[in-house]
Amino acid sequence: MEVWNTLLYPHAAGIRMDAAEELAMHWTKAQPFVAAYITSLLRDFHRAEDVLQQVAVILVRKFGEYDSQQPFLSWALGIARLETLKEQRREARDRHVFGTDLAEQLGAIYEQMSGQFKAYVPMLEGCLEELDHRARKVLDLRYVEDLKPAEMAEQLCMTPGTVRVLLHRTRTTLRDCIERRMKNLGDRP
Numbered sequence: 001m002e003v004w005n006t007l008l009y010p011h012a013a014g015i016r017m018d019a020a021e022e023l024a025m026h027w028t029k030a031q032p033f034v035a036a037y038i039t040s041l042l043r044d045f046h047r048a049e050d051v052l053q054q055v056a057v058i059l060v061r062k063f064g065e066y067d068s069q070q071p072f073l074s075w076a077l078g079i080a081r082l083e084t085l086k087e088q089r090r091e092a093r094d095r096h097v098f099g100t101d102l103a104e105q106l107g108a109i110y111e112q113m114s115g116q117f118k119a120y121v122p123m124l125e126g127c128l129e130e131l132d133h134r135a136r137k138v139l140d141l142r143y144v145e146d147l148k149p150a151e152m153a154e155q156l157c158m159t160p161g162t163v164r165v166l167l168h169r170t171r172t173t174l175r176d177c178i179e180r181r182m183k184n185l186g187d188r189p
Contacts, residue, residue, distance in 0.1 A: 026072035045146045077107045127177035135170040
């Protein structure tokens with residue numbers, strides 16, 4: 001909420017309007033990659049969302065320090081890396097915490113691949129529209145509501161095994177659809 005208030009009322013936060021517009025433009029482009037990076041390091045979706053929000057707040061507060069000659073995504077990923085590492089230290093008892101080297105490697109990969117991901121988003125959206133209601137529902141329960149197959153099975157009146165098979169088939173359908181669209185895109189003159 002604080003980030004949006006700052007973007008909506010930049011003068012109240014001491015940000016010039018043009019700087020607020022620049023920040024909004026950069027963040028809109030970088031946010032999906034920063035979110036994916038954080039999610040790849042933190043297994044818990046809700047923790048990843050919290051860290052993403054914290055990164056956005058820090059970017060607003062420190063935007064005056066941003067060197068516009070450098071890529072915004074690199075700067076944002078650097079802040080995301082630090083915030084993710086802080087979160088991992090808080091949850092150090094979790095045996096699934098990744099080390100600093102892996103976090104840095106993933107950040108570099110996300111930065112390099114940012115252009116490729118942009119092509120996938122419209123394709124994924126189109127492929128999602130092609131799914132039937134049941135397949136779309138199972139994806140929403142798993143990835144939006146962050147439910148496990150056993151919890152999903154209760155809501156869908158299915159067995160957990162049936163839910164896992166449906167998830168697998170739906171993911172395969174999406175992958176095949178995206179690959180088909182990529183091939184079609186490559187075939188164009």
